[in-house]
Amino acid sequence: MKAGGMLARRDFLALGGAALAAPLLVRDAFAQLPTDTPLHGISVFGDLKYGADFAHFDYVNPDAPSGGRIVTQSPARIYNQNFDTFDTLNMYVLRGNAAFGMDLTYASLLASSSDETSSMYGYVAETVVVSEDRLTWRFTLHPDAAFHDGTPIKASDVLFTLTTLRDLGHENIASTLREVETMETPDERTISVTLKADAGISVLLTVAGAPIFSESWWEGRDFQATLSQAPLGSGPYRVGRFNFGSFIEFDRVADHWAVKRPVMVGRYNFDRIRYEYYRDRTASFEAFKGGNILFREEFTSRNWATDYNFPAINDGRVKIEDYPDETPSGGQGWFFNTRREKFADRRIRQAIGMLFDFEWTNANIMYGLYERSNSFFEKSDNKASGLPNEAELALLEPFRDQLPPEVFEEPYVAPVTDGSGRDRNQMRAALAMFTEAGCKLDGRRMLLPSGEQLTIEFLGNSDTFEPHHNAFIRNLTQLGIRASYRIVDAAQYSLRLREFDFDMVVSRFTMSLFPSRFIRQVFGSVSANSPGSFNMAGMANPAIDAVLEKIIAAKSQEEFTMATRALDRIIRAEHYVVFQWHKAARWLAYWDYYDRPTVSPKYATGVLDTWWTRPDKVQATGMTG
Template structure:
């Protein structure tokens, strides 16, 4: 099974503390003109689309609108939960936010799915930048409006940014604190001033924030749970919903931005519906019965054995392996370093050696996957060989505090003999345990404190149970008492949020441009912040320093160099037992749809650019 996911090269070597001085926003976006209205911005290199571009290449301007799609979401953002929802506010810590709420909000700018670091005007018609690149002035499009017809004003943008900065989910607010001030210059002009050491990620995040109606939110508690659909401005508005079961989004037919180049040919479905199931078997049966119309499959057993039901064999359901050109990210078992038993990296490395990927892949996953060793798989940011001079410039100041292996070839998990009981791996693991002061007495592995080493793997689905059981069996061979604990969706979300676990499975895909997201996963500031994505509780000064270099990188070369340095540290510290990845995405869908001839490079484009074919719906026997 593949778990859920939850969107560069040269470095000037400087000495001492200067090597870690923040790169200012004024050093980034160097190719952009100052004090000139711009239709878009690009972190690295030129924009693909010029000022007069008609539409994105992967969108079909002749795409018909209508019909519906019913699906589930494989990703989560901020407070979302894969299995349930109880609030329509996804931008705060409290509650479990609904999928799809981003469809209801316009943003100042939006990215394209065939570039890695560009944004184009959406609610903002243009943006201009001061010479020092600390002041960004957005001019709103004259047609920008909320769903009730009231115009989006600069005051609404000011309210949105300050509210998210001061009251929003920490994983968003932490980046927006790079805003020193935001003010409405006039009805349609917003001026955002960044703090002196803000990274470029601050402005990218700012440009991509939802725009709320200040008038609608007046008198309401932004940090509370929300059962009433807030006034939006995006291509969809909230339709019917039932907490914990489903939510629908209805297309706004006269949406103000329908003729904007960034929107032409996009968002063609009249209705998008997200279904919630707490059991993967139940959700698969719902797909077979036509209650779900599009499904991305993550379970290799299902993909290998179960897509042979009548609707597949007679062509009413299509299955395809869609090429995935995005970096695969890293999925694995995250050790909770807040618990002393995982404090020693040698213990963590030993535990990792007891996972037999080769046996698991062959016997449980139909040899569908490759072993992962990094959060940067399938990208140039994955470290290899000995560190370059540029990487060493980042790592040397912390040599005394880092494991020596950081300065060697990066760690790659050894290949087992595939028997599920590789004695060589067990001997290597035992040697590491003993080196860490542990000892095997009888059938119990004891920590240096004399405490029996136990592990609870926390999960919310029995789909993952065979994979855990194979790992647990090997752990037990060295006297480690482990179990797989399945809890319901609400408890799972709460325990993750409060870091109440020994080991948990997560997957994180790194951005292809400087983004504050990476700080949320690995930065010390989130190690003990409830709701943080820092599942392992990493608090490492060397990592913090490298993260700032990643976030504030002003060239592609610099970005890649810093990522590779980070990759070396993470792999040497053994915070995660990496699992697996693959080069394609498994898609299955009822044959109701068509799509543009050109696909986006970094997305499937399903909700974004596909459309309904009524003739095919009739052929499948489904309703529109």
């Protein structure tokens, strides 16, 4: 999502291995892989792009020089991270607000390719062998794999990691790892993982992409407690200087054990990566203009359209570009908290959504740079369209009596307004929907069937997005709804999200081309009341649960697509979300200190892991040793 406000940076969820996971069962997904044969990588669909003798990924420069520094802010959060602050160095638990970049300090069994959708190659694991039933996976560790203190990475460390994350980790990774049946370490260099018979492929990819912790370093420490000491890692960077809530630096490990591994050649070339934290978006932009932040991804259309004309851009010291985005755009919007009775009726939710005038907002606040979203599956074949076909109907028919009739019609598309910001026809249609739901307009108050006035508090943690809310609130107020936008500090915002203490909140979820069991965390009843889950709307719908299981158990791409479209129809008809907008590019701005490969990765910008500092600009980046 590229938002008119801060949404991409605020609520985009990078889900690690789970985000790239496929819906198939492991035994079905990897049916093409030879068994009992050491493999250099695995691919869910089709062949691996890179053969066993590949030297490096195509989108890197193997001769890229190392050096220099990049200073940035993160565009995505994982697990317990917070865009505005941090107070712990453990990003894999529910407690606290973790620092960005901690994943740079850990190696994993396999590493993903950014120009394929579902392929992983050997990293800490030298090879992987799959059993005939495709449920047991035996990883043999590379003999050079080591932690930053020089101690070797052992199979027992991997076992400790997976067990700890399963038992004590953030629910969004723990729930996936609970689908592992057994784990064994036949010797110091071998870890054998057996999955449950009905495990989705996400389980294997999560195992393969999980960070590897040092068992000895964590001995005697509480994994779930606030962590203020840098843990022992094994990745390309180690924690450098940091100041909680302000900044954190990561220093490149010059003698990193994996520097010649094919998955690492030409990557992670900056000597230092620094993340800055600003709670005020204006302050962070001023920091960029002044050269204190060196790379910035912009998410505010107003800023992109009007503010990128300062002297450093005009004289070429700062470069700006629209970077093509080939990934599905996902779904961004205002989520209703259906745990609250006032939002229990889908007709009330639909009527509220009808009062958002996208056309006016796009033209007057976002400079016409966006398209309206209507689905979590925008820009992908998984988005529903037209009438449901035979395969979709087969999934939906058993629940016809429990579903709105609209599920079996053309999927819901938000109405187009006249762009005036006060479309009277749209107001009348919304009022009719409220009336159908048993609401009553009493003077200047919209009364719920209970007789109470309908109130909505939009929760946020930045005033950057306030104009978009105000445009929505203005129309809600016209129909007697008492609506407001409440901004709270970062700590309170995180706490209230974890406890689902809100009426409506903005989030964005990108659905990969290969959804996994993780999809339950976003849409499933199992997560509706689990603190910290990503089920923001509190969806607890038996029909959705049944379709989710079909997605997870699909045995072909066609089955997966049909099940996902069925899910899309239900979610859109139930109006759990007032969808907002999307665009097909990412807005990048950076000081002209850097260079990059001629080939870009298809599914990422590659900034942190494939760019490098031009040797003549090292000092300009602020490196002082």
